[in-house]
Amino acid sequence: MAEETGVTVADAGLADRAAALVDKLVADGVASRLAARDATLWGPDAEAEASVRLSWTSLHQTSRPLIGEIEALRTELQGEGVDRVVLAGMGGSSLAPEVITSTEDGVALTVLDTTDPGQVADALAGDLQRTVLVVSSKSGGTVETDSHRRIFAKAFAEAGVDAASRIVVVTDPGSPLAELAEREGYRKVFLADPEVGGRYSALTAFGLVPAGLAGADVARLLDQAALLAADLSTDSAGNPALRLAAALGAAHEAGAEKVVLADTGSGITGFGDWAEQLIAESTGKQGTGLLPVVVDGPAAAGFADAGPDATPVAIGPANAAATISVTGTLGAQILLWEYATAIVGRLLGIDPFDQPDVEAAKKAARSLLDSPDPATGASSPSTVDGHVEVHGTVGASGDGTLADVLTEFLDTVPDNGYLAVQAYLDRLDDASAALLRAELAKRTGHQVTFGWGPRFLHSTGQYHKGGHQNGVFLQLTGAAVDDLEVPDRPYTLGTLQLAQALGDGQVLADHGRPVLRLHLTDRAAGLAELVRAVQQVRQG
Incomplete structure (x- = not known):
């Protein structure tokens, strides 16, 4: 039986204000309008950006064709003795694959989201004869990722490995990286949906390709998201995305602009690191926003003893110290937090899809x-x-x-x-x-x-x-x-x-x-x- 997805608000006063905000969101039809990709939800200043950033709401359906492509490439590579996957990517290109693979037993993915020479050297020290490098960049011009690509291409050549046959690219159509991959004849290019921003891209090729090549069950991830999708698009007080957005918005109104995230037994590894980017980059602008503080667990400093400026949020079962608890499978939680974060943007009066700074x-x-x-x-x-x-x-x-x-x-x-x-x-x-x-x-x-x-x-x-x-x-x-x-x-x-x-x-x-x-x-x-x-x- 699938784990039930839900949002619980323990603080009575916060719950009352959150309930009032939920009622307003329901009356405004925010959930259904978001699912229908209504770019006017965040005001006229955000409309142009939002109009090309809302395809993530249907990725549980539109990403299905990727599953067969990923599996076919993985089978090819394994037939050649290639079973070690290294990911060169930053931000939205690395955080989702890392949490997806870390959550599954026996799935290994080496993630390079660093410019530290020692950490990159450690990745190079692995068996290059068994290695495929996934170069993942939405813009196609990320300096860290381009540096990794150059370093690995040289290392492959020095090891007697045809670099082009061992480099897989994930990028947006028409990016400089897509053009480079075509010129160099790289093994395969996966073109992601350009109308999905990086931090909302977990269920696009950016999240699924590296994780799937490493052996994660990405079809199950989409299934988990699909099970919740109808609830998230429904204008009702029981919609968990509306409940979570309203609780975070009510807390911010009360002066708690920080969100302390602790895992309380969700079964998901590293979810806070993924949610951190989604929340911070989406809401932190124009002098406002929610600052995520990722801690080791509910006993960590800053969680149970959070002051009036912070809201303790449990990822997993309810905890006595948590003001808000969010439960659900990984695929469900990804879609839930994406919906909730976009809706928080409306409550804060900002555009949740740009990153001006x-x-x-x-x-x-x-x-x-x-x-x-x-x-x-x-x-x-x-x-x-x-x-x-x-x-x-x-x-x-x-x-x-x-x-x-x-x-x-x-x-x-x-x-x-x-x-x-x-x-x-x-x-x-x-x-x-x-x-x-x-x-x-x-x-x-x-x-x-x-x-x-x-x-x-x-x-x-x-x-x-x-x-x-x-x-x-x-x-x-x-x-x-x-x-x-x-x-x-x-x-x-x-x-x-x-x-x-x-x-x-x-x-x-x-x-x-x-x-x-x-x-x-x-x-x-x-x-x-x-x-x-x-x-x-x-x-x-």
């Missing part, structure tokens, strides 16, 4: 890469403590210890603000950095997010510039022991990674936000010193 960080990084020495954008450290160099606009003024620097910096977090930890490191070898989120949340009493760079630039990066301007930003960068050249490009991966950190830091500083960058001259030793310094910070 994402380009700023990309432009700043490109400017640094175009300079004779991209590292010139880096300031000299104001102080060095052990294996940690201190750089920044706030918190880097003195000659104190690292703990002193952090204390001064963390004092800049405003009441009901948040701290964003941005780690431009290897999310596999430097995974211990993620432990900083909970420790900093305990120490400061504020909500703390954690993102791997540059991955978060395609996700929460929009909210950081366009959402509520109460964030404070801690960047972590690290020395690259063995850098990687990007073939036919004048920069290395390490140079690109640093340029992305510096570029984004400059844009945040230009927005008047406090930024502190800690550079680890030795990653392992520096992380250990950083953890010790955080533990010395007084608890708020």
